[in-house]
Amino acid sequence: MVLNKRPDKEPLRFFFGIFIIALSIYAYYIGTSMRNSPELFLMPESIKATELPCSLASSDSLSVCIPAGIDFSGRGGAIEFYSARKQLRGVIEIIKGLPLEHQWRASLKSPLMRVFIRDVDKTDTYELMVSILQHRYNPSLMGAKAALIPPWMKKAHGARILVLREDKGLVFYTPEQSLGFLFKPGATLMMSVQGTIPPQATAGIMSSISLIIPAKPGKESTGFS
Numbered sequence: 001m002v003l004n005k006r007p008d009k010e011p012l013r014f015f016f017g018i019f020i021i022a023l024s025i026y027a028y029y030i031g032t033s034m035r036n037s038p039e040l041f042l043m044p045e046s047i048k049a050t051e052l053p054c055s056l057a058s059s060d061s062l063s064v065c066i067p068a069g070i071d072f073s074g075r076g077g078a079i080e081f082y083s084a085r086k087q088l089r090g091v092i093e094i095i096k097g098l099p100l101e102h103q104w105r106a107s108l109k110s111p112l113m114r115v116f117i118r119d120v121d122k123t124d125t126y127e128l129m130v131s132i133l134q135h136r137y138n139p140s141l142m143g144a145k146a147a148l149i150p151p152w153m154k155k156a157h158g159a160r161i162l163v164l165r166e167d168k169g170l171v172f173y174t175p176e177q178s179l180g181f182l183f184k185p186g187a188t189l190m191m192s193v194q195g196t197i198p199p200q201a202t203a204g205i206m207s208s209i210s211l212i213i214p215a216k217p218g219k220e221s222t223g224f225s
Helices: 010-036 101-106 125-133 139-148 199-208
Strands: 044-046 054-058 062-067 071-075 078-083 088-095 160-164 169-173 177-184 187-194 210-213
Touching: 010 139, 054 071, 054 078, 062 078, 062 088, 062 199, 101 139, 125 139, 125 169, 125 177, 160 199, 169 199, 177 199, 187 199
Parallel strands: 044 160
Antiparallel strands: 054 062, 062 210, 071 078, 078 088, 088 187, 160 169, 169 177, 177 187
């Protein structure tokens, strides 16, 4: 006589237990991160520039439309704008590259990261930043996302990440401060602002930035990119 043995459920219980433990650790990590660093859970928002009354400002290398009522000056490769009445000050300038870009790019080259991010070396900086910032609940990418978000956005009220998709621009925005990057062919531009400026006005300034192309010898005029 052969007795029917009941299937051994121990392996199933073991893996189920591991799953519950892993899920608990993940939930604890996410919950703690949301309390301590809510800015890591911001999602990029697409924004389009709105046409507003403005004045054309220029320097040796840049041209931009500054909203009416705000003073400005251009020097070298930068344009400054300011308003004592609005307690506003900002600067637009060409930069050589993003701060710490080499470090956070290197952190994305592990085999695990390639599950979530495309080939890092073949992806331009703008697309790579947007790809990282679009992840909200992925613990593997939180370190890279933290490296992109300015430290003054930590727990900031009204913090937003704005994306100007048509212009390849990104703005880290709070009502008190903002930092924007614009990726032009062959150049990266940065706009930093201290003071309150509406998101649509911020997008309008960013969208209006142009590079001035110096005239070659023998040419009579300059153009704008």
